[in-house]
Amino acid sequence: MERKKGTSLLMNILHEEQDKHGYISEQTLKKISVDEGIPISRLFGVVKFYTMFHTEPQGKYVVEICGSPSCVLNNGVQLEKFLEKEIGVRIGETSKDGMFSLYKTSCIGCCNEAPAMLINGMPYTKMTVGRLQLLLKKLRAASKKKKK
Ligand code: FES
Known part of the structure; x- marks a missing residue:
């Protein structure tokens, strides 16, 4: 059964990852998916919906x-x-x-x-x-x- 994580916890995890690297790579999303038991499709949906998240390296x-x-x-x-x-x-x-x-x-x-x-x-x-x-x-x- 899919374990539903609260949206605020997920947002915190994504912000932390982006703060570390400036963006959230596909590899990072896969790791979060495994670690947190969140379907990868849900993670992609969140990072693509919110413009504050980036999935590609960003400028300085x-x-x-x-x-x-x-x-x-x-x-x-x-x-x-x-x-x-x-x-x-x-x-x-x-x-x-x-x-x-x-x-x-x-x-x-x-x-x-x-x-x-x-x-x-x-x-x-x-x-x-x-x-x-x-x-x-x-x-x-x-x-x-x-x-x-
Ligand atoms: S319209 Fe509110 S800051 Fe630009």
């Missing part, structure tokens, strides 16, 4: 631009287009240099400071193309320093 910086109304109506689309051009990827992709993964997310609760986005889970609000240019420049420079 995961950029999630808010695609909900307050942000979209406050130049969010312009920022999205700028990001796609600047990073060289489309929504849902990771740059070839492994620096950035770009996603669209639903409201992150910063509507009064729209447009907003998350970078590695940190909120950035009242964004403009100019602020975004500076931020990307800083992130690239910080990454180069760490490599030296």
